[in-house]
Amino acid sequence: MDQTKQDEEYGYDLFPERNTGKHKKSQIRDSLFIFNHKCQVMLTFAIETSPYAKLLLGAMKNSGCKVMKDRHFSCEDCDGTVSGGFDAASSQIVLCQNNIHQQSHMNRVVTHELIHAFDHCRAHVDWFNNFKHLACSEIRAANLSGDCSFSNEVARFNFGLKEHHQECVRGRAVRSILAVRKISREEAQKIVDEVFDSCFNDHAPFGRIPHGNKDAKFAYREYANRDRYYANL
Amino acid sequence: MDRPAETSWRPPRACEDYLSEFRHCKSLFNRFHHYYAYGTAASCQQWKVDYNNCREWENHRLTEAKDALRKSESSRLGEKRNFTPVWKLRQEPPSDWHRPLNQENQQDS
Numbered sequence: 381m382d383q384t385k386q387d388e389e390y391g392y393d394l395f396p397e398r399n400t401g402k403h404k405k406s407q408i409r410d411s412l413f414i415f416n417h418k419c420q421v422m423l424t425f426a427i428e429t430s431p432y433a434k435l436l437l438g439a440m441k442n443s444g445c446k447v448m449k450d451r452h453f454s455c456e457d458c459d460g461t462v463s464g465g466f467d468a469a470s471s472q473i474v475l476c477q478n479n480i481h482q483q484s485h486m487n488r489v490v491t492h493e494l495i496h497a498f499d500h501c502r503a504h505v506d507w508f509n510n511f512k513h514l515a516c517s518e519i520r521a522a523n524l525s526g527d528c529s530f531s532n533e534v535a536r537f538n539f540g541l542k543e544h545h546q547e548c549v550r551g552r553a554v555r556s557i558l559a560v561r562k563i564s565r566e567e568a569q570k571i572v573d574e575v576f577d578s579c580f581n582d583h584a585p586f587g588r589i590p591h592g593n594k595d596a597k598f599a600y601r602e603y604a605n606r607d608r609y610y611a612n613l
Numbered sequence: 614m615d616r617p618a619e620t621s622w623r624p625p626r627a628c629e630d631y632l633s634e635f636r637h638c639k640s641l642f643n644r645f646h647h648y649y650a651y652g653t654a655a656s657c658q659q660w661k662v663d664y665n666n667c668r669e670w671e672n673h674r675l676t677e678a679k680d681a682l683r684k685s686e687s688s689r690l691g692e693k694r695n696f697t698p699v700w701k702l703r704q705e706p707p708s709d710w711h712r713p714l715n716q717e718n719q720q721d722s
Binding site: 513582 | 701
């Protein structure tokens with residue numbers, strides 16, 4: 381069949397360990413490798429301590445998509461510089477163990493991919509056929525995960541101040557689309573522009589753009605108290 | 614369906630939450646990042662007003678304070694929802710979210 385072509389079209393070639401049929405049997409061998417172990421340790425720490433992750437996990441559980449670490453996360457080797465991905469076909473978040481080496485990066489990637497998983501859980505997102513849906517989720521993930529924080533942008537030597545966050549979100553959304561779909565940069569840009577206003581303002585489940593851990597903690601507090609909030613409006 | 618008795622109403626957030634939101638809003642960190650994201654200055658006064666109304670309600674049970682607080686929160690919520698979604702929301706979670714991975718691999722081969 382046209383499996384290779386389909387793999388390239390949907391970005392699966394970036395994640396060579398997916399869909400090869402090799403699964404749990406080789407897990408014991410894999411777990412002896414250092415990268416995989418480090419990835420697992422950092423993932424556990426992220427899930428347990430990052431307020432971003434805790435909020436998303438809580439929101440997903442309440443939407444009926446309880447996340448089980450061993451089922452819904454997978455540490456794998458990936459191609460290029462990609463850090464992670466969300467595979468809607470298997471409902472798994474892929475973490476690139478060969479490209480994530482710092483806890484702060486892990487926290488951010490976990491948050492970013494959980495936003496995709498959250499969108500998958502709460503909406504009919506047509507990941508494979510509707511570029512607007514894909515663009516929307518990428519905009520939200522870049523916006524809300526801390527990808528475009530001032531400090532992260534400065535570390536990339538992208539200096540900007542007034543509304544630079546939005547510029548960063550647009551740029552990263554385009555990059556993410558180009559990484560997994562074979563379309564031109566102009567097309568990707570156009571699609572991002574079409575859905576930007578709607579998706580940039582969709583802050584679910586945070587209720588705000590979390591600029592740092594304190595914002596995320598406040599958002600988590602707001603989420604935890606939502607019953608009282610809505611009951612007394 | 615019936616509204617709960619007026620005496621059982623309480624502010625949507627704890628009063629301390631309004632105060633901490635106000636203080637956080639006024640912080641340099643937040644004001645900087647608000648400008649970085651939106652290009653405008655953060656407006657924080659409403660949190661202070663809400664905090665004062667919250668205390669008024671707690672201490673004196675003033676109806677004006679309660680109404681002002683509810684109006685403020687409704688308006689805040691309205692602003693958050695001010696966009697047209699790109700996708701349709703689900704009524705139920707995806708049916709294959711918990712499907713075991715082994716099953717999926719067998720189907721592929």
